[in-house]
Amino acid sequence: MIMDRFERQVMLPGLGKEGQEKLRKASVLVIGAGGLGCPILLYLAAAGVGRIGVVDGDEVSLSNLNRQVLFGEKDLGKNKAEQAVAFFQHKYSDINWFAFPEFIRVDNASQLLKSYDLIIDGSDNFPTRYLVNDACVLAKKPLIFGAVYQHEGQVSVFNSFRNSCNYRDLYPNMPAATEIPNCAQTGVIGVLPGIIGNLMALEAIKWITGLGKILDNRILFFNSLNSQSYEVEISPQYQSRAQAPQDWEAFQQMNYELACEGIELLDWDEAFQRAGHGTMLVDVRELDEQPPLVCSVLFKAPLSEFEGYFDQLEEAEALFFFCQSGIRSQKAALRLKSEFPDKTIFSIRGGIDALKSSQFRNG
Amino acid sequence: MENQISVKAFGLVAEKIGMNDFQMDNPGNPARFKQQLFERFPELKPLKFTLAINKKLAAEQTEIPQGAEVALLPPFSGG
Numbered sequence: 001m002i003m004d005r006f007e008r009q010v011m012l013p014g015l016g017k018e019g020q021e022k023l024r025k026a027s028v029l030v031i032g033a034g035g036l037g038c039p040i041l042l043y044l045a046a047a048g049v050g051r052i053g054v055v056d057g058d059e060v061s062l063s064n065l066n067r068q069v070l071f072g073e074k075d076l077g078k079n080k081a082e083q084a085v086a087f088f089q090h091k092y093s094d095i096n097w098f099a100f101p102e103f104i105r106v107d108n109a110s111q112l113l114k115s116y117d118l119i120i121d122g123s124d125n126f127p128t129r130y131l132v133n134d135a136c137v138l139a140k141k142p143l144i145f146g147a148v149y150q151h152e153g154q155v156s157v158f159n160s161f162r163n164s165c166n167y168r169d170l171y172p173n174m175p176a177a178t179e180i181p182n183c184a185q186t187g188v189i190g191v192l193p194g195i196i197g198n199l200m201a202l203e204a205i206k207w208i209t210g211l212g213k214i215l216d217n218r219i220l221f222f223n224s225l226n227s228q229s230y231e232v233e234i235s236p237q238y239q240s241r242a243q244a245p246q247d248w249e250a251f252q253q254m255n256y257e258l259a260c261e262g263i264e265l266l267d268w269d270e271a272f273q274r275a276g277h278g279t280m281l282v283d284v285r286e287l288d289e290q291p292p293l294v295c296s297v298l299f300k301a302p303l304s305e306f307e308g309y310f311d312q313l314e315e316a317e318a319l320f321f322f323c324q325s326g327i328r329s330q331k332a333a334l335r336l337k338s339e340f341p342d343k344t345i346f347s348i349r350g351g352i353d354a355l356k357s358s359q360f361r362n363g
Numbered sequence: 364m365e366n367q368i369s370v371k372a373f374g375l376v377a378e379k380i381g382m383n384d385f386q387m388d389n390p391g392n393p394a395r396f397k398q399q400l401f402e403r404f405p406e407l408k409p410l411k412f413t414l415a416i417n418k419k420l421a422a423e424q425t426e427i428p429q430g431a432e433v434a435l436l437p438p439f440s441g442g
Contacts, residue, residue, distance in 0.1 A: 149439035
């Protein structure tokens with residue numbers, strides 16, 4: 001028998017040559033080449049995943065080196081995706097590597113995800129986590145999820161089958177980016193993302209080869225201080241899923257940084273249904289912007305002089321903000337929310353651009 | 364008859380209350396549970412976290428069974 005570099009895993013019952021062939025044919029996109037991404041990449045490459053893409057717009061800095069084990073002092077200041085790929089380039093001749101030295105955004109997500117079978121999220125902030133989740137739901141791609149906080153980590157596999165749960169089933173309400181401190185603020189021992197990243201790589205290999213049972217509709221918590229793990233079953237939360245963009249067009253109009261600040265989005269239909277006594281539909285566009293909206297509960301508060309309207313806005317119990325495409329209205333909603341935290345405030349998804357002409361007449 | 368539940372806290376929730384687990388009287392359902400939790404630990408009020416009852420995601424109207432284990436699961440974002 002001819003030895004090859006996969007001998008020790010091919011001999012495993014349940015993996016075999018077939019499993020190895022699945023790994024060779026598989027393509028995996030790893031988002032974030034940081035504390036999680038580094039161990040994920042190390043083990044996916046060692047296992048022989050045929051094509052691996054790495055997405056990261058960040059540069060290596062000195063404080064990364066306690067956990068981002070692909071990098072050393074010579075990599076400081078260089079792009080993480082490119083340096084990660086450079087690390088592997090001459091290690092294994094049987095893997096195709098692709099570096100994307102950029103952050104994943106609403107305008108490049110669909111393109112990045114398109115040519116990969118499996119997506120792994122090793123990013124480090126809530127806006128990106130919701131963005132990647134929503135993009136994977138839209139693209140119908142399975143997503144290996146993992147994240148850490150201080151001495152704890154969580155791992156799950158989302159969106160794997162038609163009935164699989166996703167991040168929004170688990171966490172319907174987006175936390176503000178600043179609500180939960182990140183590694184930079186709380187610190188982390190490099191081993192923890194190492195463990196969680198390895199669990200993620202393991203789930204990826206299980207998903208690809210069909211070995212064992214993946215964390216579908218389940219989430220695993222791990223605590224590195226007491227070495228305990230805790231598993232919870234996830235079930236679909238349809239109301240929460242409705243908060244996610246339902247198509248790529250709506251996805252492109254999302255601003256995940258703002259959405260994570262807690263401004264809820266509403267469609268026009270729903271806004272018109274709710275409009276009535278005590279509510280105010282607020283146009284935050286500048287006065288000369290077209291087309292105008294004719295509506296009985298309409299109030300104009302251009303963003304450029306927004307603070308000047310606070311007294312009048314305060315009179316409404318519930319406010320629905322809109323602008324041309326739905327971004328400025330989120331900013332306006334956020335500003336008012338910080339001034340009047342108890343008010344019911346929504347931003348209308350997609351703004352005037354999303355208003356169909358039939359609704360125009362009814363409005 | 365005594366009806367106590369055990370509460371397990373994770374991540375930032377555990378950090379804020381300074382414990383990984385504690386016992387309390389069964390408040391009956393998640394809504395009342397949260398109300399009592401926030402009375403005891405007002406610092407949890409601004410946090411977002413998910414509740415699991417006996418290791419299953421809990422809906423607001425679910426009843427908390429006798430002797431249940433309720434987990435407070437905040438999201439993590441670090442990587």
